[in-house]
Amino acid sequence: MPRWLPVLLFASVMTVLPLIPGIPPFWIVLLDNIGLAALVAMGLVLLTGVGGLTSFGQAAFCGFGAYTTAYITTVYGLSPWLTLPASLVVAGIAAVLLGLMTVRLSGHYLPLGTIAWGIALYYLFSKLDFLGRNDGISRVPPLSIGPIDMYDPYSIYFVIWAMVLISAVLTMNLLDSRTGRAIRALRRGHVAAEAFGVQTARAKLLVFIYAAVLAGLSGWLYAHFQRNVNPTPFGPQAGIEYLFIAVVGGAGYVWGGVLGAAIVIILKEVLQGYLPLLFGGQGQLEIIVFGILLVVLLQLAPGGVWPWLANLVPLKFRRTATGKAGGLPARERVGSSAAPLLKVERARKQFGGVVAVNDVSFEVNAAEIVALIGPNGAGKSTTFNLITGILTTTGGRIEVHGKPVDNTPPQEVVKLGIARTFQHVKLVPDMTVLENVAIGAHLRGRSGAITSMLRFDRGDEAKLLAEATRQIERVGLGAEIDQLAGSLSLGQQRIVEIARALCADPELLLLDEPAAGLRHLEKQRLAALLRQLKAGSMSVLLVEHDMGFVMDLADRIVVLDFGTRIAEGTPDAIKTNPDVIKAYLGALA
């Protein structure tokens, strides 16, 4: 089934719905409110469900959108259509200012930060004289098209739902793109994404602004639907409710936002309508029952109702590669070819009193496989993290092609042709193998958010996916290309990481325990692949505990113990080195 068919079906249903003869006007009002909430929830899907940035403060951005249009249309008499960009820009600017302060926060501090500014803005709206303080701004003009003034809930219904549909399509397009993959990596795999050039701070700010602009759009519609604006609907309680809507619907799914809005708003209406009749209107019982029902719903469908429903439908819309697109341009080569490819010179890393890497020196030359071995805790992974910019050095120097890279951010190191895998696999489990691997080619694509939303990125995207497909087939995982990465065995996930690293078009591949979890035949295939890469003049720096694998493959071996280099040489020399036997090989025997 084509991807656009469900959208078309949904659009047709929503168009026909208000035209059904005898439909009560109250239902239309309800649908209008659902549409308005769905816009905010859709932003939260991107921000919280996909990007992992929990916000309780989205209602405040609705307030920016609503107050902007209410003020300009009532004071200056401008058409609401002219104030739409102003509402979106004001919400967007507010998001930039608040986002710069907030998205840097991590853990519990981020949601707490959003609650703090949610409350602060609510009080600001209610204290400003020019915004009418607690009374707000009334007599906001309705939207109009030609001679039609949209005073009634029927006419504005079409505008609200057209906006919901357009926003849903733009959001889905964004998620299904180079920028979308970067956003989707924020929640589960941002360390790896940064190692392939993704500017995660920028991606966080982008989703923050996007969610705020959608909330601003909802606020703009609200102002012309209700025709008066006051602080109450933009307070912290509304902010909590929007987050609730996204979670109930399925915070990781665009349509989850729409479904969540429908469930929560209809449930509230039904309970408010019927429970007082049952219990004589005492003690606001509907709020308590509403809370209990939602908790039960989340128990039944913890990931939200949308994915639960989607699982009942056998149709899947996973992204497959075309394989026909042209190749990506090769990565631009940097640095001098006279210097060694990698030179680690007295590199040092201390964690408090622990010297994890103790003045370690070694080199890796072009088309060479070097292994870094040593007992657990010897400092091998820390050395990888120093080379790739994930950790900063305490001392010493690291050069790539003669260019110093110590204390360079990972996004810059990968540009020099260094790509890596991780000891603890860092894939995004709910993305397919293809999508995960395509993150490796992030720097070789160009399309940004707007281009992707408007679907002008298809040429660029086809090339990225074709490259990812090529690398997946190269490592022998072609049959798994459309599987979710999290569903693969750990050994296969390690191989997916190698394909992702190859997508960066590296000169030096850093592999952290690539053979762990692989069966004998798979190890042989991996060794053959690494030899083939070497034949293609790629270099490999390898951390591995399987000594048979290392001794067969490596040209040179560097041995670390307690952070110190204790030996370096060919596999034959290392095998018989008494210090190495004492510190490591003897322990393995």
Ligand SMILES: Nc1ncnc2c1ncn2[C@@H]1O[C@H](COP(=O)(O)OP(=O)(O)OP(=O)(O)O)[C@@H](O)[C@H]1O
């Ligand atoms: N972030 C950190 N904070 C404090 N100590 C750390 C940190 N990372 C590593 N270490 C310590 O540094 C030392 C080297 O760790 P590292 O992970 O580099 O060893 P390794 O050789 O990769 O070990 P393994 O083979 O078990 O992965 C260990 O003593 C470890 O506990």
